Amino acid sequence: xxxxxxxxxxxxxxxxxxxxxxxxxxxxxxxxxxxxxxxxxxxxxxxxxxxxxxxxxxxxxxxxxxxxxxxxxxxxxxxxxxxxxxxxxxxxxx
Numbered sequence: 001x002x003x004x005x006x007x008x009x010x011x012x013x014x015x016x017x018x019x020x021x022x023x024x025x026x027x028x029x030x031x032x033x034x035x036x037x038x039x040x041x042x043x044x045x046x047x048x049x050x051x052x053x054x055x056x057x058x059x060x061x062x063x064x065x066x067x068x069x070x071x072x073x074x075x076x077x078x079x080x081x082x083x084x085x086x087x088x089x090x091x092x093x094x
Contacts, residue, residue: 056081 064074
């Protein structure tokens with residue numbers, strides 16, 4: 001009986017059965033890498049932060065969300081930042 005892994009007559013041998021497993025590992029690894037970087041919207045590890053990401057109003061919002069400052073201090077500092085930098089975009093004055 002001749003099979004793909006028959007190596008008695010000079011066939012490829014049983015190691016030929018490992019190729020589908022190797023290709024499956026490569027494909028699954030590639031898809032996993034893409035899902036963790038590019039497809040999640042982060043743009044990958046090569047993406048540089050934009051000016052909008054480091055704006056003072058954004059930093060203040062992150063500090064308030066993490067609990068570093070309370071609500072009163074948040075609104076007080078936000079009013080000062082609104083006077084200096086102005087708010088453009090959603091919900092802000094033009």
